[in-house]
Amino acid sequence: QVQLQESGPGLLKPSETLSLSCAVSGYSINNNNYWVWTRQLPGRGLEWIGTIFHTGSTYYNPSLESRVTISVDTSRNQFSLKLSSVTAADTAVYYCVRHKQFSYGDYWGQGTLVTVSS
């Protein structure tokens, strides 16, 4: 049973860096899949943040690319998200997701709410 669990601070101040980790259990992160961060903005729906392949290749949303870094730690079977210079517009529920193929996510974490407020 594949399970993903997000962790990280739930409250940030503007200009800080958001750092989240996603622990994967029941499945090796080294397998031939894609690992994704997606967020749900309040009242505005889902937004893809970025994807990392197990080889380390990354793909980012062009609107966030200048602020985003996604990385994989195979020794800990987890992957991470860093989003710099956050503003209130980055307040959202952040999900880590396994994508069996690039285009679709079949296993989702429960999501973690990150609030940006001064």
Place this chain on the structure above:
Amino acid sequence: QSALTQPASVSGSPGQSITISCTGTSSDVGGYNSVSWYQLHPGKAPKLVIYEVSNRPSGISSRFSGSKSGDTASLTISGLQAEDETDYYCSSFTTSSTLVFGGGTKLTVL
């Protein structure tokens, strides 16, 4: 990249069928058989209900089906049930090797 276009809301009575459209361009929906649909219940993780236009994951009811014509994909739910009332989102792979979501559709079961 622009969000895919979905109707803000659709509704239907129990037992009826409804269809939710998802319109993009030849650079996303129309260019690839890589459209997915997700069901979002409040407070729960999104659930994949259709992948690669028309495939159902294991455990998803056969009442859910997907199709595509040109730049528009569709999700059809037949035999509507009260439990189907929630938000639905489409997504697509794009020529830029990115993913784009639709704006979401709220389904109301009357």
